[in-house]
Structure formats: structure tokens, C-alpha cells
Amino acid sequence: MEKTKVELLFEWMDNTTDIIQKHIEEPYLDSLAFTMELMFLQEVPDDVDDILTHKLEHALKELDMGRYEIGEIRKGVQLAILKGMKDSTQQQHLMTPETVAMLVGYFAEKLSKKEGKLTVFDPAGGTANLLTTVLSRLEQDVEAFAGEVDPTLINLAALNANLQKQNIEFFHQDSLRPFLMDPVDMVVSDLPVGYYPDDIRAGEYELRAEEGHSYAHHLFIEQSLNYVKPGGYLIFVVPDFLFDSDQSDKLHSFLQENAHIVGVVRLPESAFKSDKHIKSILILQKKGNGTEAPKQPLLAQIPSFKNANAMADILGKMNQWFVQYTDSSQKH
Missing domain, CATH: 1.10.150.470 (DNA polymerase; domain 1)
Structure with missing residues (x-):
């Protein structure tokens, strides 16, 4: 062959x-x-x-x-x-699978206004695989930013962006510290899962743990909401257990206060090594003047990526949902 x-x-x-x-x-x-x-x-x-x-x-x-x-x-x-x-044995040296990154790109494309300039930020940039895949789906003039603390990953990310001729500004820093950056239209990120070691820094967040270490993935959601404009969208790859953990009540009430849940899309189990690694895509809109929650959030289970017919079917249903959602949100 x-x-x-x-x-x-x-x-x-x-x-x-x-x-x-x-x-x-x-x-x-x-x-x-x-x-x-x-x-x-x-x-x-x-x-x-x-x-x-x-x-x-x-x-x-x-x-x-x-x-x-x-x-x-x-x-x-x-x-x-x-x-x-x-x-490499380090847990953070993992890359968002191409199929998952393409889906995030699909949602970004559906939720972005077609005209004008778009600003996009990934606070957990890694090797920039997710961000460059998303940018490849967007047709408008995009200015992109990414934060990453790991020196090897940010070096690969910058080279990756150059080779793909993508204009991305990188911040080499702990992404839970403040950024010198204006709020953006959209955040996309495959959230780091686990505990955040810096309890003093975590103490500045509403989603900090009452005792012990806070969850990094919760703090990243709060930080992302800090850096997105009112009415802007956030598309996260999140662990499946996000709303079933010991600190999830706090997360739930925080989100109800600050964002609309636009959708939760569960990724196929076949895409992950084991049940505990299964992930979903969480889509939020930051509350702003005139924004309101969708009448019915997008709730979907993605079939195996290998099943082309079932994939076509679910994409058809999601396309239909986005038509109705965009219609109703443009009326406000």
C-alpha cells in the first residue's frame, strides 16, 4: 500500500x-x-x-x-x-485527540459570529494541537492566545503554530495567575484535571476548596470566565465526573450565577482507555446584557467516531439544534 x-x-x-x-x-x-x-x-x-x-x-x-x-x-x-x-511519563504531556479537537472546532464555528474579528484563548495550551485544530475550522480573522506553564510543551506549541502559519500569542506562565490580556470572544480548552498545588493562589478563587487542595479543572473554569467577554462562549473538554465530585455543588451554583449552560456533549467511551478517563464537552455562555439560557440545552451522546452513519445522524441533529439556538439568541 x-x-x-x-x-x-x-x-x-x-x-x-x-x-x-x-x-x-x-x-x-x-x-x-x-x-x-x-x-x-x-x-x-x-x-x-x-x-x-x-x-x-x-x-x-x-x-x-x-x-x-x-x-x-x-x-x-x-x-x-x-x-x-x-x-514521557508526565500526565500533563497528553494531547487532545484529533477527533475531539475537530468537534470542539465544530462547536466554535457554530457559535462564532461570521463577520468581524474573533479573539480566542486557550488557557491550557499544551502543544497547541486543540487550538490550531479549532483555528483551522474558523473562517473569520482570528487573533489567538494560549497559556502554558511547561517549557517543553510551549516550545513545541510555538513551532507547531509557525509550521501551520497560525498567528498565536503564547504566555509562558501558570495560567491561574493573572494574564496581561484583554477579555476574548471565546475560550476553548482541554482542562487539566487534578489538584492545583498552590493553595495560596487558589485562595483567590471562589471555587477554591474549603480545605486541602482545590481542583485545577474548577479553577480553570473560573479563570476562563474572568477572561471572556460578557456574552462570550467557552468550550471545554471536561472529565465525565465533573458534576459528580465532592466539590461539584459549589461549581454548579457558581455556574448558575455566572454562565448559561448551552450544552453538554458526552464523548464516545471507545475514544478513551478506561471509564474513568471518559470526557465530555461542556459549552457555556458567560452571562451578559440580554443573554439568556437556551430553552433546551444541547444534550447529546456522540457515537463511536468509527460509526459514520450514526455520526452523520447526530451531526444532523446538532446542526438543527444550532439553527434554532442561533435564531432565538439573535432575537434578543
């Missing part, structure tokens, strides 16, 4: 990363960042020794970036990052 362009690009990236890794003895993800820099610059940096320079110049001769479309580059990069993350 003939290899797809995505497979060919991934193979080139993987082989080149392997050459770099053997030479500089750094982890795969750091060596991959070097590979992505090569792809972007199309030349070997000056500070590389002769032996490696020779090997990399040879590799670059075999790469013709002009034959790859942006989507193919994104998927090739994704495969290489996924491979690196399999070797």
Missing part, C-alpha cells in the same frame, strides 16, 4: 528526530522541537557541530515542505508529538 503524505511526513520527522536524539542525548520531545525548527527554517542553525550538520543537511534535501497542506502538517506533527508523549 502506498503511504499517505501524513505518514511520509511523520516518518521523515521521526527519523530526523532520532538522528538528533542520538547525537545530543536529549528526550524525544526536545529533539522533536529541534526537528520542527529545521522544518520551519529550512536550514541547519550555525551552532550545530559538523557531523550533525552534515546529517541534517542530507535529511533536509529529502524534505519538500511545499507539497504538504496545512492539515497534513498538523497531523504529521501530531503523530510525532504522540510518539514522544508515549515515552
Whole structure:
């Protein structure tokens, strides 16, 4: 069978990363960042020794970036990052699956006004896979921002955005600290799940725990609401147990006060390793003048992504729901 362009690009990236890794003895993800820099610059940096320079110049001769479309580059990069993350044991080094990111992009497209400029923010940017996938679905002029605390991930994210020609401004910081950024039209994020270690910082949030560590995913929701305009939308990938945990009553009343729940869409169980990893997509609108909750929130269970007929059916129903929702929200 003939290899797809995505497979060919991934193979080139993987082989080149392997050459770099053997030479500089750094982890795969750091060596991959070097590979992505090569792809972007199309030349070997000056500070590389002769032996490696020779090997990399040879590799670059075999790469013709002009034959790859942006989507193919994104998927090739994704495969290489996924491979690196399999070797990395850190929990935060996980990437939003492409199918899930595409769904978030679908919702972003449905909820964004078609005319004018759009500002989008991901407070947990990771390698920018979710954000760049969402941006690829949006047709308007978009200005994007992302926060990420992990230096390896933000380095990969910046290179990933460059290779896809996406204009994203990155903040290398703990995203639960204040941002030097105006409120945006929309937030999209695959929320980090777990406890937030900084109890002093958490104490500034309404959703802090009464005792012990607070949930990072709750604080991220509150922080995101701080940085979205009134009437703006937030699309989160959240753990399935979000509303069943010991601190969920507090979250529920906080959301009732500050946002409208637009929809909860449960992702297919087959997309996750185990039941405890199942996720949903939570769609919120920040309360503002003239905003009101949908008469009937969008509640859906996504079938297996492999079941094309069932997927087409649910997309048809969701499209129908969005037509009614946009009609009624435009009347206000």
C-alpha cells in the first residue's frame, strides 16, 4: 500500500528526530522541537557541530515542505508529538485527540459570529494541537492566545503554530495567575484535571476548596470566565465526573450565577482507555446584557467516531439544534 503524505511526513520527522536524539542525548520531545525548527527554517542553525550538520543537511534535501497542506502538517506533527508523549511519563504531556479537537472546532464555528474579528484563548495550551485544530475550522480573522506553564510543551506549541502559519500569542506562565490580556470572544480548552498545588493562589478563587487542595479543572473554569467577554462562549473538554465530585455543588451554583449552560456533549467511551478517563464537552455562555439560557440545552451522546452513519445522524441533529439556538439568541 502506498503511504499517505501524513505518514511520509511523520516518518521523515521521526527519523530526523532520532538522528538528533542520538547525537545530543536529549528526550524525544526536545529533539522533536529541534526537528520542527529545521522544518520551519529550512536550514541547519550555525551552532550545530559538523557531523550533525552534515546529517541534517542530507535529511533536509529529502524534505519538500511545499507539497504538504496545512492539515497534513498538523497531523504529521501530531503523530510525532504522540510518539514522544508515549515515552514521557508526565500526565500533563497528553494531547487532545484529533477527533475531539475537530468537534470542539465544530462547536466554535457554530457559535462564532461570521463577520468581524474573533479573539480566542486557550488557557491550557499544551502543544497547541486543540487550538490550531479549532483555528483551522474558523473562517473569520482570528487573533489567538494560549497559556502554558511547561517549557517543553510551549516550545513545541510555538513551532507547531509557525509550521501551520497560525498567528498565536503564547504566555509562558501558570495560567491561574493573572494574564496581561484583554477579555476574548471565546475560550476553548482541554482542562487539566487534578489538584492545583498552590493553595495560596487558589485562595483567590471562589471555587477554591474549603480545605486541602482545590481542583485545577474548577479553577480553570473560573479563570476562563474572568477572561471572556460578557456574552462570550467557552468550550471545554471536561472529565465525565465533573458534576459528580465532592466539590461539584459549589461549581454548579457558581455556574448558575455566572454562565448559561448551552450544552453538554458526552464523548464516545471507545475514544478513551478506561471509564474513568471518559470526557465530555461542556459549552457555556458567560452571562451578559440580554443573554439568556437556551430553552433546551444541547444534550447529546456522540457515537463511536468509527460509526459514520450514526455520526452523520447526530451531526444532523446538532446542526438543527444550532439553527434554532442561533435564531432565538439573535432575537434578543
